[in-house]
Amino acid sequence: MFEKALVGSKRYWTWVAFLLALTGIGAILYLWQLKVGLKITGMGRDVSWGFYIGNFTYLVGIAAGGVMVALPFYLHNYKAFGRIVVLGEFMAVAAVIMCLSFIIVDLGKPMRAFNVLFHPTPNSILFWDMVVLNVYLLLNIFVGWNALQAERNDVPPPTWVKVLAVFSVAWAPLIHIVTAFIYQGLPGRHYWLTAIMAPRFLASAFTSGPALLLVIALIIKRYTKFDPGEVAIQTIGKIVTYCIIINVAFFFFEVFTSFYSQIPGHMQHFKYLFFGLEGHGIMAPLMWISIIGMITASILLVIPGIRRNETTLALCCILVVISTWLDKGPGLMAGGFIPNPLHEIVEYWPTLPEALITLGVWALGFLILTVLYKIAISVHEEIEA
Amino acid sequence: MYDGGKVIIGLIVLFIICTFPFFYNMGRAAKVPEPKLDTPAIKKLPEWERVCVQPTPWMRANHMRLLDHWRNWALREANREYIGFNGKRYTISLQNTCLNCHSNYDKFCNECHSYMGIKPYCWGCHLQKPKEWAKGELKEGR
Amino acid sequence: MEVNRRQFLKSIGLFTILGIGGWSAFELLVPGQIEAQYARKKEALRAKRWAMVIDMTKMDEETAKRCIEACRRIHNIPDFYHPVDPKYKVDPKKARRWEIKWIWLEPFEHAFPDLEEKFMPESLKEKLFVVLCNNCDNPPCVRVCPTKATWKREDGIVMIDFHRCIGCRFCMAACPFGSRSFNWGDPRPYVNYRNPEFPTREKGVVEKCNFCAERIDKGLLPACVEASNGAMTFGDILDPNSEVRRLLREHYTIRRKPHLGTEPQVYYIIM
Numbered sequence: 001m002f003e004k005a006l007v008g009s010k011r012y013w014t015w016v017a018f019l020l021a022l023t024g025i026g027a028i029l030y031l032w033q034l035k036v037g038l039k040i041t042g043m044g045r046d047v048s049w050g051f052y053i054g055n056f057t058y059l060v061g062i063a064a065g066g067v068m069v070a071l072p073f074y075l076h077n078y079k080a081f082g083r084i085v086v087l088g089e090f091m092a093v094a095a096v097i098m099c100l101s102f103i104i105v106d107l108g109k110p111m112r113a114f115n116v117l118f119h120p121t122p123n124s125i126l127f128w129d130m131v132v133l134n135v136y137l138l139l140n141i142f143v144g145w146n147a148l149q150a151e152r153n154d155v156p157p158p159t160w161v162k163v164l165a166v167f168s169v170a171w172a173p174l175i176h177i178v179t180a181f182i183y184q185g186l187p188g189r190h191y192w193l194t195a196i197m198a199p200r201f202l203a204s205a206f207t208s209g210p211a212l213l214l215v216i217a218l219i220i221k222r223y224t225k226f227d228p229g230e231v232a233i234q235t236i237g238k239i240v241t242y243c244i245i246i247n248v249a250f251f252f253f254e255v256f257t258s259f260y261s262q263i264p265g266h267m268q269h270f271k272y273l274f275f276g277l278e279g280h281g282i283m284a285p286l287m288w289i290s291i292i293g294m295i296t297a298s299i300l301l302v303i304p305g306i307r308r309n310e311t312t313l314a315l316c317c318i319l320v321v322i323s324t325w326l327d328k329g330p331g332l333m334a335g336g337f338i339p340n341p342l343h344e345i346v347e348y349w350p351t352l353p354e355a356l357i358t359l360g361v362w363a364l365g366f367l368i369l370t371v372l373y374k375i376a377i378s379v380h381e382e383i384e385a
Numbered sequence: 386m387y388d389g390g391k392v393i394i395g396l397i398v399l400f401i402i403c404t405f406p407f408f409y410n411m412g413r414a415a416k417v418p419e420p421k422l423d424t425p426a427i428k429k430l431p432e433w434e435r436v437c438v439q440p441t442p443w444m445r446a447n448h449m450r451l452l453d454h455w456r457n458w459a460l461r462e463a464n465r466e467y468i469g470f471n472g473k474r475y476t477i478s479l480q481n482t483c484l485n486c487h488s489n490y491d492k493f494c495n496e497c498h499s500y501m502g503i504k505p506y507c508w509g510c511h512l513q514k515p516k517e518w519a520k521g522e523l524k525e526g527r
Numbered sequence: 528m529e530v531n532r533r534q535f536l537k538s539i540g541l542f543t544i545l546g547i548g549g550w551s552a553f554e555l556l557v558p559g560q561i562e563a564q565y566a567r568k569k570e571a572l573r574a575k576r577w578a579m580v581i582d583m584t585k586m587d588e589e590t591a592k593r594c595i596e597a598c599r600r601i602h603n604i605p606d607f608y609h610p611v612d613p614k615y616k617v618d619p620k621k622a623r624r625w626e627i628k629w630i631w632l633e634p635f636e637h638a639f640p641d642l643e644e645k646f647m648p649e650s651l652k653e654k655l656f657v658v659l660c661n662n663c664d665n666p667p668c669v670r671v672c673p674t675k676a677t678w679k680r681e682d683g684i685v686m687i688d689f690h691r692c693i694g695c696r697f698c699m700a701a702c703p704f705g706s707r708s709f710n711w712g713d714p715r716p717y718v719n720y721r722n723p724e725f726p727t728r729e730k731g732v733v734e735k736c737n738f739c740a741e742r743i744d745k746g747l748l749p750a751c752v753e754a755s756n757g758a759m760t761f762g763d764i765l766d767p768n769s770e771v772r773r774l775l776r777e778h779y780t781i782r783r784k785p786h787l788g789t790e791p792q793v794y795y796i797i798m
Contacts, residue, residue: 031730036712036713036730037710037711037712037713037730037731038694038710038711038712038731039621039625039710039712039730041711043624043626043711044623044703044709044711045624045625045626045627045699045705045708045709046624048696048699048709049698049700103695105694106695106696107693107694107731108692108693108695108696108709108710108730108731108732109692109693109694109729109731110693110695110732112674112691112694115673115674115676115691116673116674116693117675118674119675119676119691121673121674121675123670124671124672124673124697125556126671126673126695126697127673129573130668130673153755182697183700185671186667186671186700187667187700187701187703187787187788187789188667188784188787189700189702189703197753199685210533265641280637321749331742332704336700336702341640341702341703341704342633342637342638342703342704342705343636343637343639343640343703344637345621346624351665355550381774
């Protein structure tokens with residue numbers, strides 16, 4: 001089936017070339033980082049994880065979010081998702097590859113990455129994250145590819161594919177729970193040290209994943225003959241709506257606990273993020289955009305007229321994607337590390353090379369996504385022709 | 386055969402790429418490494434004591450494995466003493482034991498490493514002895 | 528069963544991978560004739576659980592700086608504010624971000640953020656406290672390390688294996704005391720004084736105070752303790768007759784963030 005990715009319109013090749021160029025820029029800058037070290041980033045001893053790990057966390061959510069179309073289809077035989085489910089699986093593949101790439105670019109000694117396998121350490125959550133992410137990647141590659149192949153040959157997918165598909169549905173939340181555990185089990189980081197971190201991660205994953213999928217599906221619908229189906233789009237719209245509301249609610253649960261209890265250690269991170277502390281507040285505008293964006297999207301999506309109109313629905317979903325990214329990417333990092341454990345404030349902002357390497361990883365992910373989607377869509381077009 | 390011409394050109398290109406290193410280095414035999422043992426610390430020793438922690442042929446073949454064990458024993462198990470093949474006790478330390486005698490990095494370590502085309506990263510952290518040591522101008526244990 | 532071409536190629540590929548992987552595994556499993564001929568040094572200091580008491584009544588700023596300098600020199604710690612060669616000069620903001628801290632000074636409010644009192648004695652409030660890795664008995668940094676590059680020795684010292692660290696910095700996120708530093712770049716251009724007996728670090732690994740494990744194993748006290756004129760005491764906290772225990776018996780001491788349950792092993796006599 002791979003040959004489908006090698007033939008395409010001029011627009012397809014332009015897009016591929018554009019992504020390749022961005023990936024190339026990122027790769028060259030990464031080589032530089034490899035040579036001189038992570039000092040080319042904006043990170044430091046106080047904010048020791050930054051843009052890379054923030055994007056990693058967000059993309060684990062995108063990967064897990066694909067399950068919101070896989071679950072109704074495989075577990076409840078929800079036929080309307082029949083066409084889009086493979087898009088969800090392929091999005092998970094691209095997202096997990098981006099996650100793993102972000103981990104690699106964040107390592108100080110990437111050539112030693114295999115030490116995690118040579119010296120397996122079950123008490124480290126990072127070890128388990130490596131396990132769950134790689135298993136999830138393999139599951140989605142196998143299920144997506146074989147389901148598509150079966151569809152092409154007009155035969156039902158083999159039983160083992162269905163078994164794996166159900167397994168991967170169960171596995172999806174795991175990748176995000178384990179990723180949340182990386183943060184929520186650390187003493188002395190009050191912003192992260194909360195049992196609701198994992199539920200919050202899941203809620204934001206289950207809104208941002210489907211939202212991104214919906215936007216991409218509508219773009220594909222516009223430019224190809226592929227139509228995910230009216231019902232599928234509307235159902236995803238509802239999923240996004242419920243989950244963004246839950247996500248906003250969880251955020252306010254956090255705010256309530258911190259501010260009603262009045263425990264300074266818990267309040268200070270929120271204060272820093274939204275109002276700034278001691279004259280430091282570069283995160284504040286972003287955080288306000290994030291929370292206002294999430295609330296606005298929640299309100300708009302509840303209104304049936306707006307949700308049913310594909311254009312406004314898509315715009316709301318874009319708002320969801322951006323506002324949850326701000327919250328879970330940069331917001332999570334800055335909130336966790338600032339103020340530092342000694343209650344000093346050292347701010348963080350990514351440098352240009354750091355941002356371009358990040359963009360390169362995103363471009364690599366979208367390149368993989370484009371190729372996989374091209375294959376899936378060509379197969380669908382072939383079946384329909 | 387479809388596209389026979391293209392396939393043959395491809396094969397030729399592949400052949401050239403794969404064999405390029407051989408052509409490139411043809412007629413330029415690399416000098417056989419001769420690691421030098423004439424550092425001041427070694428010269429100071431009487432003839433019969435000029436031995437390493439294990440016999441020379443063994444060291445030549447296994448020093449990297451020994452060092453790998455050494456770093457685990459010393460750092461991870463706090464066992465910082467090694468009993469050599471002749472019963473002599475040595476401090477387990479690349480920087481303070483090995484390099485004290487072998488203070489001539491270029492003429493000893495690098496002689497073989499560059500011949501073999503390998504770049505161990507030991508010296509990224511472990512400091513070579515100051516140049517003066519190799520010349521015998523600076524005394525040990527300052 | 529008939530094997531078609533596709534399956535044949537697949538199996539060839541699989542066996543190649545197994546073959547390459549298998550050979551190196553074989554090499555690892557047969558380590559030659561390296562016999563475990565090693566021992567602990569006779570003169571090594573031994574304890575069930577090392578701990579430190581810092582008497583802040585004796586620790587004036589002068590003494591503290593001497594301790595810090597001793598540590599800096601012995602462990603080849605870089606100083607990003609003062610490069611060896613002026614061409615490596617960086618602006619102070621970067622220098623602050625990259626700083627490597629093994630032992631350093633903090634005012635009371637930062638050293639003990641939860642214990643700061645509004646109306647506490649000025650002398651205490653303005654005093655600079657010597658802080659270092661607490662070598663916790665229940666260290667979160669060890670718990671999170673994915674490669675066992677950081678671990679707790681039998682005598683309680685929390686160690687880092689610079690050979691093994693992959694630089695993921697999970698330990699830095701886990702440490703509630705900010706005691707861990709990362710080498711964002713090559714430290715050597717900033718190591719002003721090179722102790723030829725101790726390694727420097729490479730870029731990309733985490734480092735911190737190791738209670739001078741390399742000196743203890745040679746029978747020496749930690750460098751800062753030696754330089755402290757008695758303001759720092761190092762000893763076995765599980766030995767009831769040790770000097771450390773005597774001090775803890777005779778003085779009320781505090782620790783940094785004991786409520787987090789990490790069991791810090793650096794105790795402070797504050798008055």
